[in-house]
Amino acid sequence: MxxxxxxxxxxxxxxxxxxxxxxxxxxxxxxxxxxxxxxxxxxxxxxxxxxxxxxxxxxxxxxxxxxxxxxxxxxPRVLSIGQHYTASHALIEVSQPHLLRLAEETHESASLATLDGDDAVYVARVPVRRIMSINVSVGTRVPAYATSMGRVLLAWAPTPVVDSVLHRRPLRAITPSTVTDPSALRAELARVREQGWAVVAEELEAGLLSASAPVRDRSGQVVAALASSTSVGRSSRGELQRRVVPLLLETAARITAEFGGRA
Amino acid sequence: MxxxxxxxxxxxxxxxxxxxxxxxxxxxxxxxxxxxxxxxxxxxxxxxxxxxxxxxxxxxxxxxxxxxxxxxxxxPRVLSIGQHYTASHALIEVSQPHLLRLAEETHESASLATLDGDDAVYVARVPVRRIMSINVSVGTRVPAYATSMGRVLLAWAPTPVVDSVLHRRPLRAITPSTVTDPSALRAELARVREQGWAVVAEELEAGLLSASAPVRDRSGQVVAALASSTSVGRSSRGELQRRVVPLLLETAARITAEFGGRA
DNA sequence: GTCAGTGTGTACGCACAGCGTACACCTCGA
DNA sequence: TCGAGGTGTACGCTGTGCGTACACACTGAC
Missing domain, CATH: 1.10.10.10 (Winged helix-like DNA-binding domain superfamily/Winged helix DNA-binding domain)
Known part of the structure; x- marks a missing residue:
């Protein structure tokens, strides 16, 4: 030895x-x-x-x-490996129709994401329009601290997880608006936890707006984030808050109810 | 030995x-x-x-x-394995915006598929509405002989491939309408090749309608099938042919042009 | 309390799986 | 004709990966 x-x-x-x-x-x-x-x-x-x-x-x-x-x-058989993740997580299948409905109601892309390490990972998605410069698909990873989905996931994550995401390495300012100060982010997470949703504007990419709400399992734990994304040209922070957030909360509640019931 | x-x-x-x-x-x-x-x-x-x-x-x-x-x-990291397939096939990334546009124009789900063994595999997709009983996503496999995408892929596939798909095992009648006779299928493939597109009605699932057109690489080889799917309640074989097929052909041509240009 | 049936981890020694080196071959362009 | 790319494969050694065997924890039945 x-x-x-x-x-x-x-x-x-x-x-x-x-x-x-x-x-x-x-x-x-x-x-x-x-x-x-x-x-x-x-x-x-x-x-x-x-x-x-x-x-x-x-x-x-x-x-x-x-x-x-x-x-x-x-x-293309390589794609079937990922199917096993999807198949083994009932939440994803349950969410699909709700994502479709949300996308239809908002005329914007709807997504579901989960936390993995420092990133929010898209696990289901209904694209309506190309909003980001990168092509977002199921499996795409985005840094949790700079996205509405990530903020939601972190807001209800256990403390050690939050600590590791915020402090393992210095946070990079992806755009001029990105919040990188850990204590400012902590305050923001508290706000998100309090109000029950998150809106993030242009912190991941210029022109990109998104709103997110938590999805819970039957024990009440937040297991995923539901999000709707748009661009500054088509909407605004205020409009997101007024029109989209209520729809998000409703949809998230419906998914939570259905998922909690069957899990 | x-x-x-x-x-x-x-x-x-x-x-x-x-x-x-x-x-x-x-x-x-x-x-x-x-x-x-x-x-x-x-x-x-x-x-x-x-x-x-x-x-x-x-x-x-x-x-x-x-x-x-x-x-x-x-x-969710398991999903990233599939990303490597997507990333290594430029066609898929190129197709994405065209699929979005097609879905918007038709108000129906748009898909791109490739042949793998006996199956057509969805490699890109913009869902608009749940049409099948199973949840279709990237990576989902459907039997080639009973789908419009599969018919398109087989219509231009090399003979040994067609032979193996049609003759390896007896073809199952998935619905009452499924064509299972190899020689009837060969005739159908010839027709598809001649007319340049395929429409299949209720051969994979009752109520399911779909139309498909080939996407080619720069050498002219068919490498994927573009498809639009709907249900008998919302459309008909005739309407598909009249309204959707022209859009499919246009879109497929655009993808082919862009992909051939960059590959 | 004890026993059977779950589950778990790990020590250990053997076999052969998997390793890289080395060589043979092919094709292309200079 | 040579060198620089590619390929496949033979072969012997190493040590990876194997399963058996044992120790232990928890549960419910009786």
């Missing part, structure tokens, strides 16, 4: 190298490397070429990857 | 057991087992409990899984 301190919960013996490496190979496919060659993947991941080849062949047999004259690419 | 014939392309030596097993553990989470216990996962997968535990700890370290007093669950 080495003298080194145990950093993590579990010993190194419980780590399965091949699994981690294999997934790393899968994740090496991205925008910059949509159809990499074997050697390219070897360079990206840092694993030997034979090793990468073994992983690729395994993934190919499982249907996640396809090899075509020296180039490899992901198959 | 055994006398047994080599069935697959690659030898067994090139198979990485731990990767396949680890992913199997990840996939063991589903609707029926949203928060399984370690022992439960061991039973589902058939792997020994210590083995499953090692995989879980590895996955937990990677952020895909979370353990909470004896129960395990998937984290």
């Amino acid at each position: 080495s003298v080194g301190e145990r950093e993590s919960t579990h010993g190194d013996r419980d780590h399965v190298q091949s699994l981690e490496r294999g997934i790393a190979v899968l994740l090496a496919f991205d925008e910059e490397h949509p159809e990499p060659t074997l050697a390219e993947l070897s360079r990206i991941t840092g694993f030997s070429r034979p090793a990468v080849r073994r992983f690729l062949i395994t993934l190919e047999r499982m249907g996640y990857v396809r090899g075509h004259d020296g180039r490899w690419s992901l198959t | 055994s006398v047994g014939e080599r069935e697959s392309t690659h030898g067994d030596r090139d198979h990485v057991q731990s990767l396949e097993r680890g992913i199997a553990v990840l996939l063991a989470f589903d609707e029926e087992h949203p928060e399984p216990t370690l022992a439960e996962l061991s039973r589902i997968t058939g792997f020994s409990r210590p083995a499953v535990r090692r995989f879980l700890i590895t996955l937990e370290r990677m952020g895909y899984v979370r353990g909470h007093d004896g129960r395990w669950s998937l984290t």
Whole structure:
């Protein structure tokens, strides 16, 4: 036994190298490397070429990857992995029709997000119009501290979670309006908790407006944030507050009721 | 060397057991087992409990899984795996605004799908209304032979692919209207190829109507199918043909032009 | 109280899975 | 013809990953 301190919960013996490496190979496919060659993947991941080849062949047999004259690419089966997350979280399926209705009523994109680490992650979404410069889809991550959904999720999160998000690293001013001061954010979170909803204007991206309300499980714990997003051209902070927030609260309450009932 | 014939392309030596097993553990989470216990996962997968535990700890370290007093669950990070498919296929990002526009013009859900094995897989989607009994999302698979998207994809697919889809197993009549006779389907595919689009009525689900058109890459190969779906209550085969098909063809052409230009 | 049936963690030793090195080959462009 | 890219695969060693076995905690039945 080495003298080194145990950093993590579990010993190194419980780590399965091949699994981690294999997934790393899968994740090496991205925008910059949509159809990499074997050697390219070897360079990206840092694993030997034979090793990468073994992983690729395994993934190919499982249907996640396809090899075509020296180039490899992901198959749509990769998308089915995410389906298992969706399928195992009843809340998401329950929310879908409510998101559709909200989007129809507001003529704006409706989203549901969950907290994961420092980020709010979109887990369901009905897009109506392109509002952000990036293409938002299910799985997209946005920093919690600078979004209405994140604020809602943090407002009711346990203290250690909030602490870690606000203090682990210095918060970056994504736009000139982004609130980055931890104590100012804490005050804002308190306000959100008190009023029961959040509105954030242009803190993630110029021109972007969004409002959010909490969705709870049967025990009353906040498990997700419902949001409606628009742009300064189409709406304003005041109008969001007047027209959208009530709809959000209603919709969130309906989801909460239905989800609490079935969970 | 055994006398047994080599069935697959690659030898067994090139198979990485731990990767396949680890992913199997990840996939063991589903609707029926949203928060399984370690022992439960061991039973589902058939792997020994210590083995499953090692995989879980590895996955937990990677952020895909979370353990909470004896129960395990998937984290939203699982969704990010699918993002790599989306990111590595420029067509999908290119299509998004066109899908939005199509959905707005038709007031119906717009979808983009790709062929994978026997299925059409939704790779991008703008939902407007719940039309199917199942919740359709990105990653959802539907049998190619019984859907307009699948028909389009098969109409321009290489012969061996068509053969395998139509003849590997007897085609099931999903609804009373489903065409299951291979030669009738071949004739239908020829018709689709000739007219340049497909309309399918109530072959996948009663009351479900959909129209589809091909999207091509710069080499002219059909790489995806664009579709608009509605229900018999809101439209008819004739109306689809008259009003929706022209819009589909226009939109598909626009996507093809933009995608061909940038790829 | 005790027993059976859940569940959990972990120690340990063996086997072979997975590793990288090394070599052979192909294709392209200079 | 050479070098620089790519590919596949043989092979032997290492140590990863395997399952068995044991210890323990909690629950409900009787």
